[in-house]
Amino acid sequence: MRDGRPQSQGRGQCYITRVTRPDAIVVQPAGRVAGCIRVPGDKSISHRYALVAALADGPSSIEGYAPGADCHATLQALLHLGVPISRDERGALTVHGRGLGGLSAAAGPIDACNSGTTLRLLAGMLAAHPFTSVLTGDDSLRRRPMRRIITPLSRMGARIRASDGDRPPLTIAGAGLSAIEHAPDVPSAQVKSSVLLAGLHADGRTRVIEPAPTRNHSELALAAFGASVDCHDRVVSIVGGTRLHARRLDVPGDLSSAAFWAVAAAALPGSDVTCLEVGLNPTRTAILDVLARAGAAVERTIERVEAGEPRGSIRVRAGDHRPLTIGAVEVPAVIDELPALAALATFGGALNVSGASELRVKESDRIACLAQGLRALGADIEERPDGFHISGRRRLSGGTADAVGDHRLAMAFAIAALGADRPSVILGASSVDISYPGFFEVLSSLAR
Numbered sequence: 407m408r409d410g411r412p413q414s415q416g417r418g419q420c421y422i423t424r425v426t427r428p429d430a431i432v433v434q435p436a437g438r439v440a441g442c443i444r445v446p447g448d449k450s451i452s453h454r455y456a457l458v459a460a461l462a463d464g465p466s467s468i469e470g471y472a473p474g475a476d477c478h479a480t481l482q483a484l485l486h487l488g489v490p491i492s493r494d495e496r497g498a499l500t501v502h503g504r505g506l507g508g509l510s511a512a513a514g515p516i517d518a519c520n521s522g523t524t525l526r527l528l529a530g531m532l533a534a535h536p537f538t539s540v541l542t543g544d545d546s547l548r549r550r551p552m553r554r555i556i557t558p559l560s561r562m563g564a565r566i567r568a569s570d571g572d573r574p575p576l577t578i579a580g581a582g583l584s585a586i587e588h589a590p591d592v593p594s595a596q597v598k599s600s601v602l603l604a605g606l607h608a609d610g611r612t613r614v615i616e617p618a619p620t621r622n623h624s625e626l627a628l629a630a631f632g633a634s635v636d637c638h639d640r641v642v643s644i645v646g647g648t649r650l651h652a653r654r655l656d657v658p659g660d661l662s663s664a665a666f667w668a669v670a671a672a673a674l675p676g677s678d679v680t681c682l683e684v685g686l687n688p689t690r691t692a693i694l695d696v697l698a699r700a701g702a703a704v705e706r707t708i709e710r711v712e713a714g715e716p717r718g719s720i721r722v723r724a725g726d727h728r729p730l731t732i733g734a735v736e737v738p739a740v741i742d743e744l745p746a747l748a749a750l751a752t753f754g755g756a757l758n759v760s761g762a763s764e765l766r767v768k769e770s771d772r773i774a775c776l777a778q779g780l781r782a783l784g785a786d787i788e789e790r791p792d793g794f795h796i797s798g799r800r801r802l803s804g805g806t807a808d809a810v811g812d813h814r815l816a817m818a819f820a821i822a823a824l825g826a827d828r829p830s831v832i833l834g835a836s837s838v839d840i841s842y843p844g845f846f847e848v849l850s851s852l853a854r
């Protein structure tokens with residue numbers, strides 16, 4: 407199943423209630439979570455398969471494409487750039503690739519909505535197309551830093567203007583690009599991917615030297631479509647000009663979505679949750695190691711590898727609540743799971759996160775807004791410039807937490823609320839649709 411619906415049946419009791427206030431949900435405390443589910447397709451892989459397929463020669467078929475709003479924004483952007491995309495009755499996409507350098511100018515600004523991945527990766531592709539494009543997004547995306555892609559793409563030969571020099575909208579005048587060697591200051595898969603997608607069109611070999619390893623889905627996707635990509639330690643390179651061939655691909659389930667159920671299972675005594683057909687790429691599985699370190703019983707089984715992406719099942723059962731420390735070295739590998747791990751710490755462990763100032767420039771300021779929301783639910787959390795400390799000694803009272811339109815905060819607050827003394831209200835609950843439509847229905851079916 408790819409619609410995020412659980413396989414197991416709920417017990418008939420409703421653990422969530424939509425309240426009359428627009429966009430709010432009440433989450434009831436739960437004793438445990440149990441069941442066997444599939445999660446929606448991986449968001450990062452979906453973006454990449456669609457974008458790279460658009461540059462291939464001929465029609466590619468993509469099954470299990472992520473159903474959330476972020477990945478929809480990528481498809482809309484490609485449609486505006488002259489890429490025909492159709493969906494069959496089973497939901498599989500066909501992306502009719504236009505060939506390398508084959509995108510057409512959009513009639514107006516391209517709206518990446520809330521999706522940083524859409525904007526940054528597309529910027530790399532558009533830098534190589536000989537027309538002017540404007541890339542913009544919602545209020546959250548228009549606050550996010552873009553200097554990190556403007557610098558390397560300008561060095562390659564594109565002309566890029568931004569609001570305040572750093573924020574979207576970006577106006578990109580594409581050009582014939584030259585290969586560069588780029589060493590970003592921050593570990594970022596989006597920056598690496600933006601430069602690699604530009605490098606795919608450039609003269610010569612483009613190299614990115616990463617300060618720390620980040621998810622490698624772009625490298626794998628580009629190689630799967632026939633690009634000449636090479637990875638050694640932290641150096642990733644691509645030779646420009648190779649034509650890409652169309653492919654049939656299947657997106658595995660999103661481990662960052664499964665992480666919320668894994669955390670709930672680790673948190674509530676007696677819990678036992680299995681997620682099937684989930685992506686188990688080693689650049690994404692650090693969350694499972696961290697949960698085991700926190701005391702949970704974690705099993706993972708790789709069942710097959712497609713286009714370089716391992717997939718299989720995970721099973722998580724509750725155990726002890728050991729204190730956790732996550733520092734700068736580990737942060738890039740769990741960057742999207744830190745809100746979920748913060749929720750876990752409210753169940754009795756403790757969590758100290760440092761070296762994570764990147765969290766301040768995600769869909770929200772994920773340090774300040776996480777602290778504010780968890781505190782509103784009764785948590786003992788101290789905000790720091792580059793992280794936070796949570797002492798899980800105090801059981802949550804329950805309360806009203808505002809997700810400020812950030813999907814991962816909405817889901818983290820909902821999981822934390824399962825352990826509270828009384829029902830909690832999550833404001834901005836519909837933001838889960840960014841990555842996980844149906845999240846609250848699944849919550850309702852797993853909670854006991």
Ligand code: S3P
Pocket residue numbers: 449450451523593594595596597599620621741742764
């Ligand atoms: C993503 C990379 C990460 C991550 C984001 C998705 C991607 O961002 O936080 O949710 O798909 O490449 P950075 O690469 O900017 O850290």
